[in-house]
Amino acid sequence: QSALTQPRSVSGSPGQSVTVSCTGTSSDVGVYNYVSWYQQHPGKAPKLMIYDVSKRPSGVPDRFSGSKSGNTASLTISGLQAEDEADYYCCSYAGSYTFYVFGTGTKVTVL
Amino acid sequence: EVQLVESGGGLVQPGGSLRLSCAASGFTFGSYDMTWVRQAPGKGLEWVSYISGGGSTIYYADSVKGRFSISRDNAKNSLFLQMNSLRAEDTAVYYCARESGSWYFDDWGQGTLVTVCS
Numbered sequence: 001q002s003a004l005t006q007p008r009s010v011s012g013s014p015g016q017s018v019t020v021s022c023t024g025t026s027s028d029v030g031v032y033n034y035v036s037w038y039q040q041h042p043g044k045a046p047k048l049m050i051y052d053v054s055k056r057p058s059g060v061p062d063r064f065s066g067s068k069s070g071n072t073a074s075l076t077i078s079g080l081q082a083e084d085e086a087d088y089y090c091c092s093y094a095g096s097y098t099f100y101v102f103g104t105g106t107k108v109t110v111l
Numbered sequence: 112e113v114q115l116v117e118s119g120g121g122l123v124q125p126g127g128s129l130r131l132s133c134a135a136s137g138f139t140f141g142s143y144d145m146t147w148v149r150q151a152p153g154k155g156l157e158w159v160s161y162i163s164g165g166g167s168t169i170y171y172a173d174s175v176k177g178r179f180s181i182s183r184d185n186a187k188n189s190l191f192l193q194m195n196s197l198r199a200e201d202t203a204v205y206y207c208a209r210e211s212g213s214w215y216f217d218d219w220g221q222g223t224l225v226t227v228c229s
Contacts, residue, residue: 003155036215038156045206045222046148046156051215089156093214099170100146100158100214 004029004090004103011109012080020106022073022090028101030071034093037066037075041086049088050075077108085110113137113218115207120223127197127227133190133207133220141165141185144210147192149203150222157203160192161210175201197227 005023012018022029022037029035035053038046048057050066053073063078073092077084090103119131133145147159160181161170169181180193190207204224208216 032214034214038216040156045219046216047219048215048217051211051217052213057217091156091158091215096170099161099172102148102156102158105155 002101004092004101006088006090006103006106008104009107009109011111012077013111014080014082016080017076017078018080018108020075020077020088020090020108022075022092022103024071024073024092024101026071028092028094028098029068029073032093032095033068035066035068035073036091037064038089038091039084039086040089046089080110082110084108113209115209115218115220117205117207117220117223120205120225122226122228123197124229125198125227128193128195129197129225131192131194131205131207131223131225133192135188135190135207135209138209140183140188144212145183145190146208146210146216147181147190148206148208148216148219149201149225150206151200151203154203159205162190194225197225199227201225202227 037050040046053068054066094101114136116134146161162181178196182191204222206222207220209218211217
Protein backbone atom coordinates (compact mmCIF):
# COMPACT_ATOMS: atom_id res chain seq x y z
CA GLN A 1 0.00 0.00 0.00
CA SER A 2 2.65 2.53 -0.99
CA ALA A 3 1.73 6.18 -1.30
CA LEU A 4 1.56 7.76 -4.72
CA THR A 5 4.69 9.78 -5.49
CA GLN A 6 4.49 13.56 -5.72
CA PRO A 7 7.27 16.18 -5.80
CA ARG A 8 7.84 17.73 -2.37
CA SER A 9 7.47 21.24 -3.73
CA VAL A 10 6.82 23.29 -6.83
CA SER A 11 6.83 27.04 -7.19
CA GLY A 12 5.89 29.73 -9.65
CA SER A 13 5.33 33.45 -9.93
CA PRO A 14 1.86 34.96 -10.00
CA GLY A 15 0.29 34.43 -13.39
CA GLN A 16 2.54 31.51 -14.30
CA SER A 17 1.49 27.87 -14.62
CA VAL A 18 2.68 25.03 -12.42
CA THR A 19 2.13 21.30 -12.75
CA VAL A 20 2.11 18.78 -9.93
CA SER A 21 2.70 15.16 -10.88
CA CYS A 22 1.34 12.10 -9.10
CA THR A 23 2.92 8.77 -9.99
CA GLY A 24 1.31 5.50 -9.07
CA THR A 25 1.25 2.00 -10.50
CA SER A 26 -0.76 -0.18 -12.83
CA SER A 27 -2.83 -1.18 -9.78
CA ASP A 28 -4.14 2.31 -9.04
CA VAL A 29 -3.60 5.41 -11.19
CA GLY A 30 -2.82 3.35 -14.28
CA VAL A 31 -5.99 1.28 -14.22
CA TYR A 32 -8.67 3.50 -12.70
CA ASN A 33 -9.90 6.89 -13.89
CA TYR A 34 -10.68 7.76 -10.27
CA VAL A 35 -7.92 10.22 -9.47
CA SER A 36 -8.88 13.19 -7.31
CA TRP A 37 -6.92 16.19 -6.08
CA TYR A 38 -7.27 18.04 -2.77
CA GLN A 39 -6.01 21.45 -1.69
CA GLN A 40 -5.10 21.96 1.94
CA HIS A 41 -4.21 25.27 3.53
CA PRO A 42 -2.33 25.18 6.87
CA GLY A 43 -4.56 24.11 9.73
CA LYS A 44 -7.54 23.55 7.45
CA ALA A 45 -9.39 20.54 6.13
CA PRO A 46 -8.66 19.32 2.60
CA LYS A 47 -10.84 20.67 -0.20
CA LEU A 48 -11.77 18.78 -3.36
CA MET A 49 -10.33 20.45 -6.48
CA ILE A 50 -10.45 17.77 -9.20
CA TYR A 51 -12.23 14.40 -9.43
CA ASP A 52 -12.40 11.59 -11.99
CA VAL A 53 -8.95 12.71 -13.30
CA SER A 54 -10.11 15.94 -14.93
CA LYS A 55 -13.51 17.08 -13.66
CA ARG A 56 -13.90 20.25 -11.61
CA PRO A 57 -16.53 20.60 -8.88
CA SER A 58 -18.69 23.68 -9.08
CA GLY A 59 -16.98 26.64 -7.46
CA VAL A 60 -13.43 25.57 -8.30
CA PRO A 61 -11.79 28.05 -10.69
CA ASP A 62 -11.21 26.79 -14.23
CA ARG A 63 -7.50 27.56 -13.91
CA PHE A 64 -7.29 24.21 -12.09
CA SER A 65 -7.14 21.26 -14.47
CA GLY A 66 -6.27 17.59 -14.29
CA SER A 67 -5.00 14.94 -16.67
CA LYS A 68 -3.54 11.44 -16.71
CA SER A 69 -1.10 9.51 -18.84
CA GLY A 70 -0.30 5.92 -17.98
CA ASN A 71 0.54 5.62 -14.29
CA THR A 72 0.98 9.38 -13.78
CA ALA A 73 -1.72 11.94 -13.09
CA SER A 74 -1.12 15.68 -13.14
CA LEU A 75 -2.67 18.80 -11.68
CA THR A 76 -2.02 22.06 -13.50
CA ILE A 77 -2.69 25.46 -12.02
CA SER A 78 -2.74 28.15 -14.70
CA GLY A 79 -2.56 31.85 -13.89
CA LEU A 80 -1.16 31.16 -10.42
CA GLN A 81 -2.60 33.33 -7.67
CA ALA A 82 -1.42 34.01 -4.12
CA GLU A 83 -4.33 32.09 -2.63
CA ASP A 84 -3.24 28.96 -4.51
CA GLU A 85 -0.28 28.59 -2.15
CA ALA A 86 -1.12 25.40 -0.27
CA ASP A 87 -0.42 21.69 -0.04
CA TYR A 88 -1.92 19.52 -2.75
CA TYR A 89 -2.63 15.80 -2.50
CA CYS A 90 -3.65 13.37 -5.19
CA CYS A 91 -5.71 10.30 -4.38
CA SER A 92 -6.58 7.23 -6.41
CA TYR A 93 -9.07 4.45 -5.97
CA ALA A 94 -7.05 1.24 -5.95
CA GLY A 95 -9.55 -1.60 -6.01
CA SER A 96 -11.36 -3.54 -3.33
CA TYR A 97 -8.21 -4.70 -1.51
CA THR A 98 -6.19 -1.51 -1.07
CA PHE A 99 -9.20 0.74 -1.65
CA TYR A 100 -7.67 4.25 -1.59
CA VAL A 101 -4.12 5.53 -1.80
CA PHE A 102 -3.07 9.14 -1.31
CA GLY A 103 -0.08 10.93 -2.73
CA THR A 104 2.82 12.13 -0.61
CA GLY A 105 1.75 15.74 -1.00
CA THR A 106 3.22 18.77 -2.78
CA LYS A 107 3.70 22.23 -1.38
CA VAL A 108 2.90 24.84 -4.02
CA THR A 109 4.64 28.15 -3.36
CA VAL A 110 3.72 31.40 -5.08
CA LEU A 111 6.90 33.45 -5.37
CA GLU B 112 -25.13 23.20 3.43
CA VAL B 113 -23.23 20.01 4.17
CA GLN B 114 -21.69 19.96 7.64
CA LEU B 115 -19.49 17.30 9.18
CA VAL B 116 -18.34 17.82 12.75
CA GLU B 117 -15.90 15.41 14.38
CA SER B 118 -15.50 14.96 18.10
CA GLY B 119 -13.99 12.56 20.59
CA GLY B 120 -10.31 13.20 20.05
CA GLY B 121 -7.88 13.64 22.90
CA LEU B 122 -4.83 12.30 24.70
CA VAL B 123 -4.66 8.56 25.32
CA GLN B 124 -1.94 6.21 26.47
CA PRO B 125 -0.50 3.51 24.21
CA GLY B 126 -2.75 0.47 24.27
CA GLY B 127 -5.76 2.58 25.13
CA SER B 128 -9.03 3.15 23.31
CA LEU B 129 -10.92 6.11 21.93
CA ARG B 130 -14.20 6.50 20.04
CA LEU B 131 -14.50 9.25 17.47
CA SER B 132 -17.82 10.62 16.27
CA CYS B 133 -18.80 12.59 13.20
CA ALA B 134 -22.13 14.43 13.24
CA ALA B 135 -23.54 15.02 9.77
CA SER B 136 -26.13 17.54 8.63
CA GLY B 137 -27.35 19.22 5.47
CA PHE B 138 -27.79 16.03 3.43
CA THR B 139 -29.52 12.65 3.54
CA PHE B 140 -26.83 10.89 5.59
CA GLY B 141 -27.95 7.31 4.95
CA SER B 142 -27.69 7.79 1.19
CA TYR B 143 -23.95 8.40 1.31
CA ASP B 144 -20.95 6.22 1.93
CA MET B 145 -18.50 7.71 4.43
CA THR B 146 -14.77 7.55 5.08
CA TRP B 147 -12.21 8.36 7.78
CA VAL B 148 -8.90 9.90 6.70
CA ARG B 149 -6.07 10.81 9.06
CA GLN B 150 -3.06 13.09 8.96
CA ALA B 151 -0.12 12.68 11.31
CA PRO B 152 1.50 15.96 12.44
CA GLY B 153 3.44 17.45 9.54
CA LYS B 154 2.67 14.45 7.33
CA GLY B 155 0.39 13.59 4.45
CA LEU B 156 -3.12 12.23 4.25
CA GLU B 157 -3.79 8.54 4.89
CA TRP B 158 -7.08 6.77 4.17
CA VAL B 159 -8.23 4.81 7.24
CA SER B 160 -11.65 3.24 6.72
CA TYR B 161 -14.80 3.20 4.56
CA ILE B 162 -18.40 2.31 5.26
CA SER B 163 -21.28 2.09 2.78
CA GLY B 164 -24.48 4.06 3.26
CA GLY B 165 -26.35 1.12 4.74
CA GLY B 166 -23.36 -0.02 6.78
CA SER B 167 -23.07 -3.43 5.18
CA THR B 168 -19.77 -2.89 3.35
CA ILE B 169 -16.68 -1.93 5.32
CA TYR B 170 -13.01 -1.62 4.45
CA TYR B 171 -9.91 -0.79 6.49
CA ALA B 172 -6.35 0.21 5.76
CA ASP B 173 -3.87 -2.52 6.69
CA SER B 174 -2.34 -0.19 9.30
CA VAL B 175 -5.54 -0.23 11.41
CA LYS B 176 -7.14 -3.57 10.49
CA GLY B 177 -8.06 -5.55 13.57
CA ARG B 178 -7.73 -2.53 15.87
CA PHE B 179 -10.20 0.03 14.50
CA SER B 180 -13.91 -0.44 13.84
CA ILE B 181 -16.08 1.87 11.75
CA SER B 182 -19.84 2.10 12.22
CA ARG B 183 -22.74 4.46 11.65
CA ASP B 184 -26.17 5.30 13.03
CA ASN B 185 -28.26 6.63 10.15
CA ALA B 186 -31.16 7.49 12.46
CA LYS B 187 -28.84 9.87 14.32
CA ASN B 188 -26.87 11.05 11.27
CA SER B 189 -23.66 9.92 12.91
CA LEU B 190 -20.46 8.15 11.90
CA PHE B 191 -18.12 6.51 14.39
CA LEU B 192 -14.59 5.17 14.60
CA GLN B 193 -13.78 2.90 17.55
CA MET B 194 -10.01 2.84 17.98
CA ASN B 195 -8.49 0.13 20.21
CA SER B 196 -4.91 -0.88 20.98
CA LEU B 197 -3.73 2.59 20.07
CA ARG B 198 -0.11 3.15 19.16
CA ALA B 199 2.07 6.25 18.99
CA GLU B 200 1.90 6.10 15.20
CA ASP B 201 -1.89 6.54 15.36
CA THR B 202 -1.32 10.12 16.52
CA ALA B 203 -3.03 12.28 13.91
CA VAL B 204 -5.87 14.57 13.03
CA TYR B 205 -8.78 12.36 12.03
CA TYR B 206 -11.16 13.67 9.38
CA CYS B 207 -14.51 12.25 8.40
CA ALA B 208 -15.36 12.76 4.75
CA ARG B 209 -18.40 12.17 2.59
CA GLU B 210 -17.98 9.85 -0.35
CA SER B 211 -19.35 11.24 -3.58
CA GLY B 212 -20.49 7.94 -5.00
CA SER B 213 -17.67 7.96 -7.55
CA TRP B 214 -14.52 7.31 -5.50
CA TYR B 215 -13.70 10.77 -4.22
CA PHE B 216 -14.46 12.83 -1.12
CA ASP B 217 -16.59 15.88 -1.75
CA ASP B 218 -16.95 17.21 1.79
CA TRP B 219 -14.71 17.03 4.85
CA GLY B 220 -15.07 17.80 8.53
CA GLN B 221 -12.64 20.06 10.35
CA GLY B 222 -10.90 17.12 12.03
CA THR B 223 -10.27 15.97 15.58
CA LEU B 224 -6.79 15.43 17.04
CA VAL B 225 -5.86 12.11 18.60
CA THR B 226 -2.61 12.01 20.54
CA VAL B 227 -1.23 8.67 21.72
CA CYS B 228 1.47 9.28 24.28
CA SER B 229 2.54 7.97 27.64
